[in-house]
Amino acid sequence: MSFSIKKAIIPVAGWGTRRLPITKIIEKSMLPVGNRPLVDYSVQELIKAGVTDIYMVISNVEPCQVREFYKDNLALNQYLEARGKNDRLKLAKTLPENVTIHYTSQDPSAKYGTAVPIAMVAEEFNLNEPVFCFMGDDFIWNPNGESAAESLLKSLKSETDSAIFGAQVSKDEVNKYGVFLTEDDKLKSVVEKPSVDSAPSNLINVSKYILSPALLKEIVEYVNKNNFGPLDQEYMVTDPIDDYIKNGGVVRVATNPGEYLDGGSLEGWVHANDVILKSGK
Numbered sequence: 001m002s003f004s005i006k007k008a009i010i011p012v013a014g015w016g017t018r019r020l021p022i023t024k025i026i027e028k029s030m031l032p033v034g035n036r037p038l039v040d041y042s043v044q045e046l047i048k049a050g051v052t053d054i055y056m057v058i059s060n061v062e063p064c065q066v067r068e069f070y071k072d073n074l075a076l077n078q079y080l081e082a083r084g085k086n087d088r089l090k091l092a093k094t095l096p097e098n099v100t101i102h103y104t105s106q107d108p109s110a111k112y113g114t115a116v117p118i119a120m121v122a123e124e125f126n127l128n129e130p131v132f133c134f135m136g137d138d139f140i141w142n143p144n145g146e147s148a149a150e151s152l153l154k155s156l157k158s159e160t161d162s163a164i165f166g167a168q169v170s171k172d173e174v175n176k177y178g179v180f181l182t183e184d185d186k187l188k189s190v191v192e193k194p195s196v197d198s199a200p201s202n203l204i205n206v207s208k209y210i211l212s213p214a215l216l217k218e219i220v221e222y223v224n225k226n227n228f229g230p231l232d233q234e235y236m237v238t239d240p241i242d243d244y245i246k247n248g249g250v251v252r253v254a255t256n257p258g259e260y261l262d263g264g265s266l267e268g269w270v271h272a273n274d275v276i277l278k279s280g281k
Contacts, residue, residue, distance in 0.1 A: 003156045005130050005210060008051045011117035012039055012066055012136035013059040013106040018264055029136035030065045031263055034276035037069060038263040040094070041139040046132055049149035052099050055125060056136075057117035060105040066136075070094050070101050111223065113235030114207060119223035122216045130159070131216070133237075135207040138268075140167065142258025143281050152210050155185065155254035162244070163210040163252040166203030167260035172196055177204035178238060180253060187251040190238045203253070205238065206260055215251075218244045 016028030023031075029039035043054065058064050073092060080089040095101065104124055106117055118133055132149060140148040152163045164187055166180050178190040181200040190205050211219070222240035245251060261275060262268035 003130075003153050003159065004050055005132055005153065006051060007053045007055065007127065007129065008046045008132035008134065009055045009057070009118055009121045009211075010039065010042060010046075010134055010136050011057040011106075011114070013057050013108060013117060014137075015059075015108055016137075016264075019266065019269075027059075027065045028264065030069065031269060033261070033263060033269070033272045037066075038139070038269075038272075039066060039136040040069075041141075042134040042136065043070075043095075045139065045147045045149050046134065047096065047099055049132075049147060049153060051132060051149075054099065054101045055121045055131075056101055056103050057106050057120060058103055059108050061108075064103075067103060111228070111235055112230070113233075113237075115219050115223050115235040115237040115240060118211070118216070118237060119220045122220050127216060128213050130162075130210055130212050133207075133209045133211055137264045138206060138260065138262040140165070140206070140208070140256065140258040141261050141272075141275055141279075142256055143279060145258065146256045148206075148208050148254070148256065148258065151254040151256045152208065155252040156210065157252065158250070160212055160214065161210075161250050161252050162212045162215045162241075163254050164241075165206060165208035165254045166201075167206045167258075168202055168255065169204050169260070171199070171202050174199040174202055174204065179204055182253050185253055187241075187245060187253050189242055189245065192238075203255065204260075206262075207237070209237075212249070214249060215241065215244050218247075218249075 012029040016023030019028055030037040076092055148165045155163045175193050178192050179194055179199050180203040181188045218240040223235055261272035263272055
């Protein structure tokens, strides 16, 4: 059974405090990896997987660099056309004609956590179908095989399934991440930062999902019914996912041999650039 998903959510509204001072002037998702911004690796991957509507959750700070990047630069296009630089013109065109990016603003000083932008989009755009959700500051690099989006789609067994992507790390790194407890090909729970000895696996959560309508509803209810203060816990999407599983929901686990590249930390960003430059792609 093959599945098609046409919509995706990409949250990019965070301050990027781990990358200060550069993120004072450059949005974290716009930091360059090779010759492209971080977020564009996810955008292009989702487009190749069949997505035509992307919902970007941006900050309410202007100007928005993400929005500017995905707009046509008419002056640049005219310059390239006049000089016959058609190969450059193709690179300047960042979106196919059939793909639309919808923007919604999130106040960075309001509710905080990975569940919040997802709930915002689901409510504002009345989403009632399966959607991808990819964060905007990391990606899976697997240029000669399946993308994370393709692997997520392949993992589905039913149209009511949700799915989560797990990246493999060495056993001595698991205490830095949320780690999957699985049964067969299904997620049982995400164990946050376990000790190396108690970790249930070496599959970590890299926040790449297919969210069913039922799981989207669970996320919206979780954000709306809780009122955590700024010094309390974050609104983590793994909390409603755990509740969804406990109530009988199915979350499939997808993997592939690709490398997890994280631009959110300086070390991860330098490594991502090294990998991309050495690949020649």
